[in-house]
Amino acid sequence: MPMILMLVVMVGMIFFMQRQQKKQAESRQNQLNAIQKGDEVITIGGMYALVDEVDTDAKKIVLDVDGVYLTFExxxxxxxxxxxxQAVPAPTEEADTEAAVEADEAGDTAIEED
Incomplete structure (x- = not known):
């Protein structure tokens, strides 16, 4: 009986460890897939760099290290x-016009004198 109990506990521990490793691997893969140009990363060698290019099909990445471009897996x-x-969209003419109308209604416009 004690042998069966130990076996069940061991199988349970192995199951939970494998599940945890699978979650970690999935999280890492999601992080790698989300890398974009401009992200700051650390390589497995400890080098800090900015991402210049990402080619997910070829599984390659080009890093900018103080003006030196290096290609890695x-x-x-x-x-x-x-x-x-994230890039902020440039204001449109419509937004500029609305801001001018709101400022005019609030009496914030300055009167120019010659």
């Missing part, structure tokens, strides 16, 4: 330190 990335800032 995508799997050489250990972690992503900082994600690149």
């Amino acid at each position: 995508l799997s050489a990335i250990k972690t992503v330190v900082n994600k690149a800032a």
Whole structure:
């Protein structure tokens, strides 16, 4: 009886360890797939660099290290330190016109004198 109990406990431990490893591998793969130009990364060798190019089909990445461009396998990335800032869309004419109308209604416009 004690032998069966030990066997069940061992099988349970192995199951939970495999499940945890699978989640970690999936998380790492998602992180690698989300890398974009401008992200700051650390390689497995400990080098900090900015991502210049990502080719997910060929599983290659080009890193900018103080003006030196180096090509690595995508799997050489250990972690992503900082994600690149998302581009903010430029204001449109409509937005500028609305802001001018709101400022005019609030009496914030300055009167130009010659």
